[in-house]
Amino acid sequence: MGCVSCVGFNQEIAGIKDDIVLRLKEPTTIPIEAESICPDLFVKRSYREIYDLPVYYGRRKMRLGELFSIDGEKSDFITIEDDVSNVKKIGSKMTSGKIVVHGDVGRHVGASMAGGEIVIRGNAADKAGINMQGGLLWIKGNAGHQTGSALPGENKGVNHGVIIVEGNAGLELGACMRRGIIAVLGDVGDFAGARMIAGSILVFGHLAKRAGAGMKRGSIISFGSSEPLLPTYRYEAIVQPVFIGILLKYLKELGIVFESDMTGKSYERYSGDINALGKGEIFIHVKS
Amino acid sequence: MHINEVEIEDTFAEAFGMKVATVIITAINEKWAKTAAQLATGFGTSIIACGCEAGVVSTLSPDQTPDGRPGVLALFFTTSRKEMEKQLLNRLGQCVMTSPTSACYNGMEGGKPVTIGGKLRYFGDGFQSSKLINNRRFWRIPMMDGEFVIEEKFNVCSAVGGGNFFILAENQKVCLAAAEKAVKVMKKLPGIIMPFPGGIVRSGSKIGSKYKGQHVSVNTSYCPSIQRQVGADLPAGVNSVLEIVIDGVDEEAVRQSMCEGIRAACLPGILKITAGNYGGKLGQYHFHLHKILSA
Incomplete structure (x- = not known):
């Protein structure tokens, strides 16, 4: 019996931690493929079992404990203390739990994740949240190319889930996206929402060239500046879409702080891409 | 029992199980x-002829609504889920969708859903689209002033309908003033509506009639103008009676509102407070006036 803080104190004395802390034993430039850093695999495993999980160091198969120091066991909350920009596939296919990375992270973070939450306190390399099926991927820094896009060769990408990038994102953000929400507080590169099937992409910084190329359905919303749209987009009207208010409210509830209240503002609505189905839409915020 | 020298009859209000949907507009x-x-809650006084009983509960500030705009919370009560679907389709389709700049959302968790937005979307003639946000699907239907947004499903939960009490007064003016005061107090409470005009009903009804095909008729026992003709048991000096009917999301909401309402209605000139029942054989909820006022 006791209060919540007493429980925490007792656990600390007993050496029981709420999260499992991973640290790279030695800095390396060799790529590490660590699909096994996943809360689903950690939650019921003892220290020894986590230690034995497989990772690829270059093309060599090794054990996780040989490359990382592991502090904790049997938890679905993983904390990675170092810069792991050469570690790929962290949180890949995870369905629940939480991963926090206190630094930069390598390619394919949160690839095909279906649930849970990943927070990257640094930058994420290319293909973060690729083929995401659910959950929340929050990148505090910048994201690389093809964030929230489809797997190579696939024509359907993100299906459910939320990706938030507080910095800038690279090329082909949300390409082939099918459902879900991607919000970028900074600028995005060319071809954002290319071949998009549905879903919502919100860009608060600069929307670069060729946004929504080949888009069938879905919405790209630009709150900042934007390059001229493709000629396959037709201007429709100046509108005040209610659903943008729902999206902004939801993002606010997740914890995004907006500089100003964007609810009820006016947007130019463009429909396209008429090269595809043409039922997609791009909203450009009208500055008053 | 007496409150402010007003007699509270030792009887009970008999209420029924109903279905409720909470709608944010x-x-x-x-x-x-x-x-x-x-408009959507209009013509929603009694399920006898309106199909549903409906009312506005409160206004909502932008931070209480899903789209960050000002809103209103309304409750709709029906006898079944099937009837609820019919009523919401008609009322939200004809009264909310047609209203400039409006949008409409489910305001309640739990229960079983009925598909409303998922059916009204066909008004979009193929240009409707949907957004799945936080596991809730919203339909966007293009309109002449922009777009109408409505949630795909609205939850329908079990509720209580027909809580009531009667105010027996020495004259019409006093009776109406007491009823108005009761309604004013009760309107501040959550989870209830008083579906009749201004929350007050003067046409209390009983089941049956002398006429064939007329299923309900005026509750003659509470009509002072014919009290001798019908042999009514009204106390001496009663010249006016008004009733307040309450539908609530649960038993406790009805009980609390009846308690507050009765206390507020006990003004000078009020001779008695009583309640309507059918001998306890029809309704599953019995609100004993003495019990709820003693609690």
Whole structure:
């Protein structure tokens, strides 16, 4: 019996931690493929079992404990203390739990994740949240190319889930996206929402060239500046879409702080891409 | 029992199990949200002929609504889920969708859903689209002033309908003043509506009639103008009676509102407070006046 803080104190004395802390034993430039850093695999495993999980160091198969120091066991909350920009596939296919990375992270973070939450306190390399099926991927820094896009060769990408990038994102953000929400507080590169099937992409910084190329359905919303749209987009009207208010409210509830209240503002609505189905839409915020 | 020298009869209000849907209606400003809500809940006094009993509960600030705009919370009560679907389709389709800048959302968790937005979307003639946000699907239907947003499903939960009490007064003016005061107090409480005009009903009814095909008729026992003719048991000096009917999301909401309402109605000139029942054989909820006022 006791209060919540007493429980925490007792656990600390007993050496029981709420999260499992991973640290790279030695800095390396060799790529590490660590699909096994996943809360689903950690939650019921003892220290020894986590230690034995497989990772690829270059093309060599090794054990996780040989490359990382592991502090904790049997938890679905993983904390990675170092810069792991050469570690790929962290949180890949995870369905629940939480991963926090206190630094930069390598390619394919949160690839095909279906649930849970990943927070990257640094930058994420290319293909973060690729083929995401659910959950929340929050990148505090910048994201690389093809964030929230489809797997190579696939024509359907993100299906459910939320990706938030507080910095800038690279090329082909949300390409082939099918459902879900991607919000970028900074600028995005060319071809954002290319071949998009549905879903919502919100860009608060600069929307670069060729946004929504080949888009069938879905919405790209630009709150900042934007390059001229493709000629396959037709201007429709100046509108005040209610659903943008729902999206902004939801993002606010997740914890995004907006500089100003964007609810009820006016947007130019463009429909396209008429090269595809043409039922997609791009909203450009009208500055008053 | 007496409150402020007003006699409280030792009887009970008999209420029934109903179904409830909570609907949030928003618009560009409170005026238009209220306009849409008042229309959607209009002609919703009694399930006898209106199909549902409905009313506006409260106004909502932008931070209480899903789209960040001013809104109104309304409750709709019906006898079944099937009837609820019919009523919401008609009322939200004809009264909210038609109202400028409006949008409409489910306002309740739990229960079983009925598909409303998922059916009204066909008004979009193929140009409707949907957004799945936080596991809730919203349909966007293009309109001449922009777009109408409505949630795909609205939850329907079990509720209580028909809580009531009667105010017996020495004259019409006093009776109405007491009823108005009770309604004013009760309107501040959550989870209830008083579906009749201004929350007050003068046409209390009983089951049956001398006429064939007329299923309900005026509750003659509470009509002072014919009290001798029908042999009514009204106390001496009663010249006017009004009833307040309450539908609530649960038993406790009805009980609390009856308690507050009765206390507020005990003004000088009120001779008695009583309640309507059918001998306890029809309704599953019995609200004993002495019990709820003693609690």
